[in-house]
Amino acid sequence: MAFLEIENLNSGYGDVNVLSDISLSIEKGEIIALVGSNGAGKSTLLKTISGLLTPTSGKIIFNGKDITGISPDKIIRDKIIHIPEGRKLFSDMSIEENLLMGAYSRKDKSIMKDLDNTYLLFPILEERRKQKAGSLSGGEQQMLALGKGLMGDPDLLLIDEMSLGLAPVIVDDLISIIKDLNASGKTIFIVEQDVRLALENSNFAYILDTGSITLKGKSEELIKNPDIKKAYLGM
Numbered sequence: 001m002a003f004l005e006i007e008n009l010n011s012g013y014g015d016v017n018v019l020s021d022i023s024l025s026i027e028k029g030e031i032i033a034l035v036g037s038n039g040a041g042k043s044t045l046l047k048t049i050s051g052l053l054t055p056t057s058g059k060i061i062f063n064g065k066d067i068t069g070i071s072p073d074k075i076i077r078d079k080i081i082h083i084p085e086g087r088k089l090f091s092d093m094s095i096e097e098n099l100l101m102g103a104y105s106r107k108d109k110s111i112m113k114d115l116d117n118t119y120l121l122f123p124i125l126e127e128r129r130k131q132k133a134g135s136l137s138g139g140e141q142q143m144l145a146l147g148k149g150l151m152g153d154p155d156l157l158l159i160d161e162m163s164l165g166l167a168p169v170i171v172d173d174l175i176s177i178i179k180d181l182n183a184s185g186k187t188i189f190i191v192e193q194d195v196r197l198a199l200e201n202s203n204f205a206y207i208l209d210t211g212s213i214t215l216k217g218k219s220e221e222l223i224k225n226p227d228i229k230k231a232y233l234g235m
């Protein structure tokens with residue numbers, strides 16, 4: 001069984017079903033991408049995996065454990081961390097307070113060590129650690145959102161629209177950090193409207209179209225697929 005296994009998942013908001021019969025699997029140690037247009041249901045899938053939404057049917061198995069329908073705080077303790085679209089930081093709190101909030105559910109003794117590691121990864125966050133999160137630039141806020149996620153000591157990181165609204169040089173920096181984190185053992189699920197970016201930087205990808213997976217495959221093959229080129233890569 002894969003690290004994360006989703007079987008025939010249906011989920012949405014109240015009476016509105018958004019995801020229809022989603023099945024997908026994520027192997028440990030990979031970077032997996034989920035791509036698709038505006039409103040396809042990408043964020044809805046991440047919210048369902050992290051427990052913010054309860055599926056109406058189907059199963060989510062993580063690390064051999066059925067986590068379907070369990071609460072977000074328990075899912076965090078199972079080491080799935082969701083970095084939401086729009087970053088969702090505490091803008092009136094300092095950078096350091098935000099990072100420590102990322103560790104609130106932990107009881108182990110490595111929190112301060114992980115704070116040091118996060119600062120090593122993002123030196124700018126250490127330089128500005130007393131500054132309010134709301135005063136940071138978009139790129140810095142995304143770094144903080146990533147750092148806050150890492151403070152939860154994830155095994156599986158779900159990252160929603162990391163690149164949105166950021167300059168290409170900043171996106172490059174973030175991608176190289178994602179790759180380093182992956183090399184150090186973290187499994188990463190990236191959700192992106194930027195299909196090219198996602199396919200160029202993942203091992204395997206799923207295409208989501210109006211709530212259904214319409215295509216899946218190795219990213220290096222999908223990027224050459226004529227239908228994908230036409231529909232998503234503007235070629």
Ligand SMILES: Nc1ncnc2c1ncn2[C@@H]1O[C@H](COP(=O)(O)OP(=O)(O)OP(=O)(O)O)[C@@H](O)[C@H]1O
Pocket residue numbers: 013016018036037038039040041042043044045085161193
């Ligand atoms: N809180 C909500 N209540 C009701 N419907 C919602 C809610 N959030 C999203 N939806 C609807 O669910 C569908 C999927 O939305 P979702 O945010 O998952 O798409 P997405 O693929 O993440 O889009 P984007 O690329 O714009 O982030 C859309 O039709 C959207 O209008």
Ligand SMILES: [Mg+2]
Pocket residue numbers: 042043044085160161
């Ligand atoms: Mg979204």
